[in-house]
Amino acid sequence: AGVSDLFCCTSLRVLDLHANKLLWFGGKGASLTGLWKLGHLSELRLDRNELQHVPTALSALVIDQSGTTNLQVNRLAKLRKLNLEFNKIKELPSQLGWLFNSVHTISLRDALDVHSKYPNASFRQQHLSLFPSLMRLEGKELLRELRCLSWFRAVSQGLHSLPPQTLDMPWLQVLNLDDNLFEEIPGQLAHLPMLWRLEMTKNKIRRVGEEVQGMKSLRELFLDYNLVDQVAASLYSHPSLAYLSLRYNLLSQAPLLSLSLSLEGNPLDSSQQNFGS
Structure with a gap:
């Protein structure tokens, strides 16, 4: 039995084929779009294979009987x-944008063989996730489809800084920028009106300042394992912030804020050792 036989299981909701050394997926010949038979599928895992192309069923253009090219x-x-x-995917087809009418989470970390298509390109790391790979390779056309x-x-x-194309996605609600080189929280995030959770653990941030005040919908902020030694008093009047995690920073005084705090691992004065833990 091959992968194509799975397409008969039309009631499947989760299909996990990670680490199967797959060179292709979705059928061959007339069954290239066999994946479409899985109308109830909610999660598809094809990570850690050897795919060179995005599965046809996820990006295919088809010709209907009238001869018109349509997206499915x-x-x-x-x-x-x-x-x-x-x-080892060689490119993200522009037609992939239609998929994001339904998908809310896509993972492409180290999925792109960028040097095969862009041999002269310079990248800080080869382990690319969806965020910088789209920023650098695909441009705004595909980003505008990620609604x-x-x-x-x-x-x-x-x-070190927020790629400006991020602001072309004002519908973002959760943004994870952990383990980067940010020295401050990007003030431009105030232009993401639906952002309610921001994760910037393991950066080089020293101060939580007024830039957070502009993020009107922000409810949860995670800044663990940074270098924070100061928190702006203006956060006291933040309209929505309810939880601030500052574990393992450099605070000697607990911030006087009317919200839930996590302060474990800070060098607090002895009188505040149990504050916010």
Whole structure:
């Protein structure tokens, strides 16, 4: 039995084929779009294979009987999670944008064989996630189609600043920038009106300042394992912030804020050792 035989299981909701040394996926010949038979599929894992192309069923253009080229937008309407990490994909087809009518989480860390298509390109790291790979390779055309992608992860990318294209996705709700090189929280994030959770653990941030005040929808902020030794008093009047995690920073005084705090691992004065733990 081959992979194509799975397409007979039309009630599948999760299909996990990670680490199977797959060179292709989705069928051959007439069954290239066999994946469309899985109309109930909500999660597809194809990470850690050897795919060189995005599966045809996720990006295919088809010709209908009238000879018109159409995208099959509703074939995988229930798909919510797609994982293509650690493959050798040569390019992200521009037609992939239709997929994001339904998908809210896509993982492409180290999925792109960028040097095969862009031999002269210079990248800080080869372990690219969806965030910087789209920023650098695909441009705004595809970004504008990501309207259901509410969660974005750009971990361990050597980022010093926020790529300006991020602001072309004002619908983002959760942004993870852990383990980068940020020295401050990007004030431009105030232009993401739906952002309610920001994760910037393991950066080089020294101060939590007024830039957070402009993020009107922010409810949760994670800044663990930074160099923070000062928190602006203006956060006291933040309209929505409810939880601030500052574990393992350099605070000697607990911030006087009317919100939930996590301060474990800070060099607090002895009188404040149990504050916020």
